[in-house]
Amino acid sequence: MGDNELLDTLQQREQFREHYWHKKDPILQERLLWRAQTFRQLIHLLPGQSILELGCGSGVFTRELHRVSKSENPITAVTFQEQVPEEPEKSLIEFLSLSSFPGPLQNKTFDHIIIMDLVDETNSSWFLENVYALLKPGGQVTFYESNPKNPFLKGRNFLNRFSNKTDRRKLLSRSELSRSVREAGFVNVVAVYNDFVYAPLTPKGVWWLRNLSTLLENLSPIDSFAGAILLHAQKAPQETIEPNQSLCQHKELAGAVSVVVPCHNEEMNITSLVTGLLTFYGDYLHEIILVDDNSKDNTRCVIEQLAEKYPLIKPVFRKPPNGVGRAIRDGYRVATGKYILSMDCDFQHLLPELRDIFNAAVRGVDVAIGSRFSRRSVLLNYPFQKIIANRGFHFLARLILGKKFRDLTNNLKLIRKEVVDNLQLTQTDFAINAETGLMPLLMGYRVREVPISWVNRTPDMGVSSFKLFKVGGGYWRVLYQLWVKKMFNNNSYYPAIRLKGVKKVQLP
Template sequence: SLPGPLEGRHFDFVVAIDLLDRRNCASLLQNVYEFLNPGGEVLFYESNPWNIVLKLRRSLSGFFGGHDPRSLLGRPQLYELMSEVGFIRVFSVYNDFVYAPLTRRLAWLLRNLSIVLENAPVVRTLAGSILLHAQKPPRLVERPKTSLFAHQQLRRAVSIVIPCHNEKMNIGPLVMRLRDLFDEYIHEIIPVDDNSTDSTAEVIRKLTEADTRIKPVFRSPPNGVGRAIADGYRVATGRYILSMDCDFQHLLPEVRDLFDAAVNGYDVVVGSRFSRHSVLLNYPFQKIIANRGFHLLARLVLLRRFRDLTNNLKLMRREVVEKLELMEPGFAVNAEIGLQPLLMGYSIQEVPISWINRTPDMGASSFRLMRVGSGYWRVLYRLWVKCTFGVGAYKSLAFGKGVRHTRRAQDAAPH
């Protein structure tokens, strides 16, 4: 029972599995709340009472005289309880369709399907677990600075390009967190203000005053994330160029995996959202279908093997960037940046990364699937014309031979 041996101790994080029960959850949550330092966070994985396999097990157990004593809580009840105890920024999602009695190999094979099901309307309510995250007030708390620098050969070698459109709430925390975690890697940070109508430009100017390595670009119309990224690439002077979106601030520690791959000799490293080791939380289902459909067709048309090359989280040698032909004004530029290096023969590694949908305090994304979708198909058509006939909009690209697929980290099947 709590607090027990934990009496008087305090923590920044508490992680628990199957801790909460309808009969004891109020007192347990109150104890956990008291354990936390101000600004501390909790992460719970609780069994989902609506899970079909769990229901079947309980029925079979009851038939043979057994009994599951737990009185599980559903997602709405868990969310309400966390709020009543005093937690803020409560985040609750259904998670995981890969669980016993699946064998280890079957779990590996079905991991990607699980990503889809976890984000599918209605179906996700049958997942195995409920993932619950919350924070003890206050919302803003200063964390200890921890450097993740590990590779001397990349010291002061990386230019970071960040396209920004109405990101006043995100660009400051993102830049500060980049400096805390990866300061020794940073050659320069290039926030590209794409004609924001809020105070993004003012926030960027204040950041510039605090660090001369922050070298902003303030664009003139017309707008477009593709134009913003291309402008940022043109002024970057580091040996490597890292591009990312403004809403990646909560997952920045995962960027170290890109640096690890770069020092192993890869020309391009891409953060893959659809690796078997990736985690997607609240990813819009229609975007999953569109992404997977585009990549399936691209593999068939281009006769290459890859999993996810359209994410903006990419680390590239500058010589690769200098050879890109970027024509798309919008989000489809990510397809150009991802596919062109593969067809030019550069070595590419995909590393698993996570993705969490924006919370209300991060503002809204400017991505609109119906508005930008045609650009992706346009890129694929142009690349097919170049591969097949050697002509078209990308005719000046020097396509290489021999590289038929990306290297996917940590993706081997278990034995």
């Protein structure tokens, strides 16, 4: 097949997608917002990094991506149609129309590439080889491709046979797409089924489907019925690239943040976490409190070495008994910053997204929590039983406590010091995350959930110590205790607030 025929396939695929988006997708703007936010969180986008969008069509996703990236990233948006979208004024967007590929992009490279519904069985090898050449070493590519196993798509194609509206696309399955991407030279390939919000759609149906998506996307074999395949891959770096830019933007946070990190057998993760914190948020940091919870590996040795190298490191070495709740409480006890950022060792990949949490703090929020189950988050390879347990707990918590929230039990929280001082923490294990999320809400503090995306631990990051059945009872004890305090107006819940003269505030 010649280059002209291969390019024709790209044009046809782009036209087909544009027609579907504008004629048949009633929630297009919301869907593109989800995808833009997912892309930003999945690649951990940094200011100034360049983005190439292939097959931009009318530019609706381009503009959404420009907004979600806070207008901090140059975007080159390519259409294979003759008509070029109008470029917004004072933006970093450049629209191009290509009559050949890569054409004028030849010898250019980008930090990230986003592609939607362009990879076809007839052009995959040629197309992916060119995409690979357009990435910088270490660059990342994200694909959203239609899932050929989607039952609605199958049903529509069957009915179209009787009306001469044949879908000429030759879609690749998830395994075929993954194999093609690997054969093109990409590494760290992750392909998951994504998005169960598809026709027939109604306003109420969208709400239910969006909430069910998180469950169904992580439930095999039901996940294979999703509407799309989300694939993320990387071009192998020539050398290890360390972050080198500060993300500090708020003078009011200068030297104000104590970071509390419970560590149990985390020798592989601590150094990269500390390096990232110092690089991205060094101006904000008051101290980094590394709490070694009786590790069996070389965690203590690594912490001691870091403490010698960086004056901001404040080590805490616990004695038995173990417990992440005990470790967090010990870390809180010695923290002296205006704000306390609580996080796990394996959160180093989420560091660019902490900007959103700090932004919430400077807007007057008392507690900012990273929410994994926001409608603008994505969960990749997340254990289904943990999703069920999390959603079940939050459903009952909302019902019992009479409050609205989605995910308050993640140990990624930025809390004002005075709020921490007023908490009455009792749990010794992971259930402390429920206390630190729910207690401030019931006490009347301003709590804000900030969307984050979550990729489950990979082999090089160690093994999580979270045991669902072992720690589950603690969560229910927390819920019961808070319900008793709420129902019987137990004034002992607020003594610290009364004594310190801290006034209760209402949530916005």
